[in-house]
Amino acid sequence: MILLISLLAAVIVFLILYVILVMQSTKRREVHNRLQNIGRLSSASNADVYWRKQMNRSFKDRIIQPVVDKVAENLAAVAPSGVRSRVEELVDASGGFYGHGMTGFVLFCFVSTGLFFLFAVWYCYDKDMSLFSKLMRIVLFTGVGVYFPFFWLKRLIRQRQKAILQSMPDVLDLLCVSVQAGLGFDGALGKVTAKLKGPLIDEFERLLQELRMGVTRRQSLTRLARRCGIQEMQLFTAAIIQADKLGVGMAQTLEIQSANMREARRQRAKEEAAKLPVKILFPTMIFIFPVMFVVVLGPAIVSLINSMGK
Template sequence: MEATFLGIRVELIISVLAFVGAFATVAAMAVPFLARDARAARLRTITKAREELSRQQVAELEQKRARWRPQRSATVLQNIVDKLNLEKLIAPKGLKQKLVQAGYRQPFAPKVYVGLRVLLMGVFLFGGFLYTTVLVQEEMLFLMKILIMFGAGAVGFYLPQILLTNAITKRRNEMTLSFPDALDLLVISSEAGLSIEAAFHRVTSEIEESSPALSEEFGLTTAELSFLGDRRRAYTNFADRTGLASAKALAVTLLQSEKYGTSISNALKVLSQENRDERMSRAERKAAALPAQLTVPMIVFFLPVLFVVILGPAGLRISDM
């Protein structure tokens, strides 16, 4: 007579339990290998995304290099500077960094800048000579002629430096205005799980319309993070190219987060809040300075009209008497 348990044969129960045990053993042995395969697949996906990002950055850099190719006039200036060895004689200290901060990062930019200073000095000097010898009909002292000529030459020599300083200031103001928004986008991207390279690339595309200069700097930093082995150098280059105190603070924050293993998103949140507060304080300072700035225009343009309106009828009556 066959043995049964709850109406089911014992041999069937033993067979089912043996099958379940064997299946569980095989599954327990296979799960780690499947997990490794999934991890390898994720790593392959990340590697492909990194390679695609690198290709995009290379293509963008190639397009920018095509725009930076020197024109014929720039080539002529370079040849003049090289033959006369003027770059070592009159190039100011830190010229390359200033040109980069102004947005002129072409390799031939320093030579063109020096050649332009010499060319403008000669043009203004010749213009001063024509003014003192041809255009002015009345007699002029020889010393006055020399002063006018050399003064015109000095104006031509220092004019590119003034324009360069103005370009740096204008570009820096544009980046300062948009930098808090860029930090907010970095915070959102880091909290979404993006890597710092992907976050920088995302910020590059998002702020391209509002601030082309800052978008360009973020794009170059993304390329350097992809190709350079030293992240410290990439962050330092970003701070040097922009010349912003906020960019230096961002570079220090990212370096400290990677060095000590702290949360990048939390550090970026604090930095973003500080930048927003600083932008608000700048706006409040400008608003508070408006009454003092409007005093002189009101005195010059408003009070004379007011005096004419008030005293005009009285003056007319007195003149009619």
């Protein structure tokens, strides 16, 4: 048992160190390597160019990354196809899980499960309890370790959906102005993605890539609505598909959608403002009213105690 725990701890420490290395930025090294290779491509052979590229890559990219990708791929292959496809949809909806995709999420699940399992074994090792109680605690903690990555993933999805919903009116305004200036829908998307940043812009960039690859506009917009998972985006894509099908002016459709999105954002702001008195009631009763009572009634109580003592 101790040997098994030691091996699991070593594997988990290795994966944690890998995650830390992945989080570090490598853009500066990539730019430096590209600048070094610019002057060598014309005179070097293909084998030399390939060798230089491999040697200029970091140890993480050459050795650790392929091994970890293979391990994550094997771990993901164990899951049923339905579960795997559902997890891929969730990772896609979260924006790629911090840019690491399915591989990073599978590793996160493995590390989380291993850590909770080791904590459960350590917690139950010297406890005076029955074997059944120890097994139940180990199973419970392991289940929490399995569920925690999905909880974190859904939290990322909610944050991303909120950011998309908040930025939709402004992005649609710029898209509408670009179309009214004479650009097509695809050209207006390119102009918007070049000017702005954010989760919604990332989705529009992916939409543009799919359109350039030959995917129909209807399919691309349907995938966009499915990835975002919010009702406003579904209404927007449905309006664009309908306008494209019926030949309605795109500028007029975008103007109407932009006005609707802005009105919906205004209504959400009013709704949140209406909820504020109820939300602030309990903090006021717990933290503010007792202090006010102490400040107002404190001197009177002290004076009353002194008077009764005399």
